[in-house]
Amino acid sequence: MEVDTIFTSEESASSPFAFNASVAAVFDDMLNRSVPLYREALTLQMKLANRFYLPGTRMYDLGCSHGNFGVGFLEAAGDRDFSMVAVDNSKPMLEIYEKRLSVRRGSGRIQLCCEDISTTPMEEASVVVMNLTLQFLPLAMRDEIIGRVYQALVPGGILLLTEKVVHKNAFLADIQQESYYGFKAANGYSSLEISRKREALENVLVPETLEAHQERLGKSGFSMVEIYLKWFHFTSFLAVKEKKQCGV
Ligand SMILES: Nc1ncnc2c1ncn2[C@@H]1O[C@H](C[S@+](CC[C@H]([NH3+])C(=O)[O-])CC(=O)[O-])[C@@H](O)[C@H]1O
Numbered sequence: 001m002e003v004d005t006i007f008t009s010e011e012s013a014s015s016p017f018a019f020n021a022s023v024a025a026v027f028d029d030m031l032n033r034s035v036p037l038y039r040e041a042l043t044l045q046m047k048l049a050n051r052f053y054l055p056g057t058r059m060y061d062l063g064c065s066h067g068n069f070g071v072g073f074l075e076a077a078g079d080r081d082f083s084m085v086a087v088d089n090s091k092p093m094l095e096i097y098e099k100r101l102s103v104r105r106g107s108g109r110i111q112l113c114c115e116d117i118s119t120t121p122m123e124e125a126s127v128v129v130m131n132l133t134l135q136f137l138p139l140a141m142r143d144e145i146i147g148r149v150y151q152a153l154v155p156g157g158i159l160l161l162t163e164k165v166v167h168k169n170a171f172l173a174d175i176q177q178e179s180y181y182g183f184k185a186a187n188g189y190s191s192l193e194i195s196r197k198r199e200a201l202e203n204v205l206v207p208e209t210l211e212a213h214q215e216r217l218g219k220s221g222f223s224m225v226e227i228y229l230k231w232f233h234f235t236s237f238l239a240v241k242e243k244k245q246c247g248v
């Protein structure tokens with residue numbers, strides 16, 4: 001695995017963060033060292049996806065990057081059939097994903113789409129995964145996207161949403177950030193790398209409060225929402241589209 005040294009160089013500080021070829025090449029190391037509980041979240045997402053996926057429907061992975069969810073799900077599925085649409089607008093990420101699929105059996109079950117999530121058509125979905133993706137979309141588009149996810153889900157279908165959130169209380173938001181930077185430092189990032197990346201992510205990764213996410217999920221139609229994992233900022237929501245009961 002290639003080591004993430006992106007923010008060791010001075011020029012890295014001068015441009016906004018982008019999912020380009022240099023980032024794609026070191027992305028696993030970047031995720032492992034910068035996202036607390038990343039592997040644990042993936043494992044739980046695969047288990048929940050497996051529990052809620054309905055044969056004949058689709059699974060969508062929105063902001064799939066280089067395919068950790070899809071490749072993991074494919075390996076765990078064995079001979080069980082499924083249909084997944086994996087969407088990302090970073091070509092370098094999808095090129096790596098395609099290579100990973102090319103050496104695996106049954107990879108025709110995953111269709112890769114290089115497009116913007118805000119325009120991607122969705123239908124007949126029983127599972128939609130958005131792992132650390134919504135936070136990169138313009139704030140003004142987020143309601144519409146979650147609304148479309150809800151509409152695309154069949155009754156009993158789920159959205160697995162993981163986001164970096166920010167605490168609504170300024171003091172606790174500082175504690176979150178302090179704990180998070182401690183995590184990065186313990187994983188070998190220097191304070192210069194940490195501050196350069198913070199600058200590069202400004203206005204690119206825009207976190208919202210946990211309450212803002214809950215409110216959006218509620219007003220989009222999700223009446224059952226569970227937080228199944230949380231590490232300060234990093235929060236994983238399970239949102240279920242309820243099955244309507246006859247006569248109620
Ligand atoms: N508008 C957009 N349209 C499509 N893709 C987008 C858009 N904006 C950003 N992306 C894509 O969303 C992904 C976010 S990374 C997801 C990790 C993955 N889910 C994982 O479980 O390994 C999270 C992170 O880097 O913190 C990148 O691949 C972007 O190209």
Ligand SMILES: O=C(O)C(=O)Cc1ccccc1
Pocket residue numbers: 030031034035164197198201205
């Ligand atoms: O929020 C941060 O400071 C991060 O480093 C999160 C992150 C992880 C991987 C890619 C982009 C942002």
